Each structure stands twice: as structure tokens, then as C-alpha cells.
Amino acid sequence: MIRRVSVSRSLFDICNYICLIALSLLCILPVIQVIAVSFSSSSAAASGLVKLWPVDFSLKSYEFILKKQDFLGSFLISVMRVILGTSISMFLTVTLGYALSKEVKDFRMRTVYAWYFVFTILFSGGLIPWYLTIKYTHLLDTIWALVIPGAVTVFNVILLLNFFRGLPKELEESSFIDGASHWTTLWKISLPLSMPSIATVTLFTVVGHWNSWFDGLMLMNSPSHYPLATYLQTAVIQQDFANMRAEDVKTLSQISDRTTRAAQIFIGALPIIAAYPFLQKYFMTGLVMGSVKE
């Protein structure tokens, strides 16, 4: 059978393609433009010649920021918080998700616990009490302030919980009959079977830690303890020169402010861009997973 394509249909198809391709370009071109600016010479950037490709290729701004102590320092702090924060967070999410995935007949307190955690989605303590609590528990100005208070993400727990529930019950039962404890069952049976969902939640946690900036701004007293996102917030967005050293301000006046800012933004986004292939692969899985319930 020959499929007849009407004129209006092919016209629609063409428009549809054009619109969608334009739209997807709209989503990535701003990033490309900033990358182009960061690799351009300062005079080209300052006079607005740079479009989507570097004009007068130059690495000056990268040389400048990679020599900057506070930039490198905050980069390392970010890396540290990602590693620490993700391991703590994942440990708590997995253990809590496993326990709450049990049925009420096996774990009578389950519903009480579940509501205890879900209530924190519904109501929160507000900015000042949150800050004061962290202050009174002596976490202020330490890396633990960025890692401990937000370690239990209830949404991720729910995601994992629903996945654990979808696993065949017979597997767990057989492991209990063989004399395994909950602990062994969790690590030897449930966890290996849930690797796709664990990967999704881990990636979300990593991205969350890398991106979060407000806690650093609130909880770190000295700028030398800022994670990269907070550093960028103060240096690029607020353009706070107060935290800068005198010689940095001098160098900055020689090379363009615009290219430096662009370079810092690009380095800040680089880990996300590098992880993006994995992110988008697990993104779909995560979404589908979260919506499948029994």
C-alpha cells in the first residue's frame, strides 16, 4: 500500500521540524555563546563581536582563574562535599528506603515513620530557625554543615522505596529462610537488583550537591570555605570585590571582566556537562520508576 501524504501534512511536518529544532537550539545556544566568549580575547568580547565561535582565540581568562587561589580552593571544597555528601546521603537513603519498603505486617511502625518523614515535605522550619539550629549544633563554617543537615532527601527515599517494593518478594523471603538478616538481605539481594534506580538517585544527589550554593552562602563564615557554586554566586553574580585580593583586582582590570566571568561559569558547569550523557540516560529511568507504583 502506498501511503499518501497530503500537502497539508507534509507542510505541518516541515514546520514542526523547524520549530522543534529552533527550540532545542534555544536551549543550548546560550551555553555555547558563553563558552565562545570565555575563549575570546577580551577586546573582542568587550566590543560584542563574539557570536557563537571564539573571536581572536585566547586562553588568558583561564590562565587567570586557574591561578586564583580561592577559585581552586572552592573547587576542591565542592569536590569534597560531593564525595562526602553523596556517600552519607546514599547510605541513609538506601537504609531508610529499605526499611520503609516493608509492609505494615512486617514492620508495624512503618506508617508512623513514613508520615514522620513525609511531613517534612509539607512543612518546614524557615530560614532563621534552620540557621540557628545548625549554629547551635556547632556545624557552622565546617564542611559538615553542607553535608549533614540535608542528608535525608525524602523524595529520593520515596523513589527508592517504590522501587524496592516492586522487587519480587520471593527473593527476600528465600534469603530470610536461609537465615540472612535484614542487613545482609539489603546489601546482597535488594541493592544489587536496584542498581538502575540507585544510579539515578546517586546522580541526582551528586548534581544537587554540585549545584547548591545557598547553604554555602548562609553557613560558611569565611569566603575561603565557600564551595564553587557559592564562590561563583558571590564573584560572578554579586560581583563582590570586597572578598578579592588587591592584586586580583588589578589583573582583572587588565583582562576583560566579561571573559573571566564566562570562563568561571563554564568551569562551574563543566562537571554537569561532562556527566550529562549519564544524567540523561538515567533521567528517563528515574521518572518512569517514580511513577510506577503498586
Added chain:
Amino acid sequence: MKTVKWRRELPLHILVFPSLIIVFLYCYIPMFGNIIAFQDFRPIKGLLGSEWTGLTNLKYVLEMPNTYRIIWNTVYISTMKIMMGNIVPIIIALMLNEIRKTYVRRSIQTMIYFPYFLSWVILAGILIDILSVQNGIVNQALGWFGIQPIYFLGNNTWFPITLVVTDTWKEFGFNTIVFLAALTSINPSLYEAALIDGANRWKQTLHITLPGILPIVILMTTLSLGNVLNAGFDQVFNLYSPQVYESGDILDTMIYRIGVADAQYGPATAIGLLKSSVSLMLISVSYWMAYRFANYRIF
């Protein structure tokens, strides 16, 4: 019998315990800490030693000259965001659904949810650059069409629009995926039946596709109702400046300025508590509605 059961459940209690403590410390204690809202809080005197002042703080905040405008800004910006955040993804999902070549569809999907993963600090840095009046590429492009440069981030008419558009730009990829997943779950035999009855693509979209995704659309809208007082602190804080306070200042940025910049702990907590209480009601209603009409459960 009872002790045996208790002993069997003990390991599960132990697994819950660390999370229980952390959530108690950093979620529940701050909730009790909200009593600062009714105190003349002095850090030296502490939480229990500070003087009780009843509703003075709340009255003080509500009598500030800008409060009602800020509440209006918050509701206006977030409502526009919720509307755009649902309408745009539906349209894009429908358009993507018409593309038959898988690799084209896949590459478009990959590109449209890229901004979703970048933080507002990065995006604000990018936006400040591309929207700038002097050399921003957006204003240059507008210039090619003979349009005068627009001060997107410094003009009170344009600032809320910029907020809504850029927020939609960042977020629409996510909802598009959700709606696309709903589209693929529509029974194909419905389309075959419609084809036999002589319905064209447009009629099929109108009578099969749209009703097919209606439940998930209702669900997403309902769940976003709880966010009416969250107009997006991260975005506004990184993009605004004093000249657009009039149109862009929202509750969360106001709380930040009163509480952190001016160190007025009591008033900041009072307005924060008011906001979380209203939000609690809104979220409860929205979850209840989602449960009632879409059979949605959180866990």
C-alpha cells in the same frame, strides 16, 4: 509472641534510626524554632530566655509598606510559572509525538532538558551575559530587526516576564518527558479505530491524545498548587537588583533580606511562618485533591 515480633523488627528500627535523628535535628527542631516568630529574639538570651511579644513581629511585617505588593508579586510570578510550565510542555510533547524518526526525537529531547540540570547561579551568569544591554547577544539579535535594546533585568515591565520565560526555559524539558511518557501509554487501537471512522490527525489529537493525557495534566497542575507561594528564590535572588524590587521582589527574598541582611530574626521568622503555614494548607489540599481525583499517593 509480642517480644518475638519486636525482636524481628528491631533491625528495621536500627536502619531508620540515623535518618530519624538527622531529620529530627534539622527539620523538626527548626519547626519548633519557629516560636522565634512570637519573641523579641536576642541570640545572647537564647530561645527560651528571649522576651515573648505575641503577634508584634507579624504586625510589624504586615505593616511594612511593601509587604502586600511582595505577596502579590509572589502569587503573580508563581501562577504565571505554573501555567506556562504546564502549557508549553503539553504543546512540545504533542509536537515531538508527531516526529517519527526516533533519532531526531531523541536528540531534540536530549537538548531541551539540558538547562534543567544547571543551577540558577550558572544560568543567571549566562543570562546576565546574554541579556545585557551593551553586548548581550539577545539585544544584538533584536537589533537586527530594528528593535531598540531592552533592559530585561532592570526594567519593571520586563523583569517578571523575563523570570517566567527563563524559568519555563529551564524547566519545560522535565514536564515534556512526563507528558511524552503519558502519550506513549495511550492505547494504539484507539487511533486505529478513529482512522477507520475517518478522523484525521487533528481530530485524533483533539479527541484521543488530549483526553488521554488529561489525567496526568490535572495531576501535575494540582501538585504544583502547593507552590503558589514559592516563586523561585534561587532564580530571583540571582537575577534581581534594587531597581526591580517593585516588580520582582518575592516573599523568600524579602525573608532573606529582613532576616540575614538586617538580622531581624523575629520579623523574618514571623513572615516565614505565615508563608509555611499557608503553604502547608495549600499542599495538603493539593495532595488530597490529587488523591481524590487522580488516585495519586505519595508513598
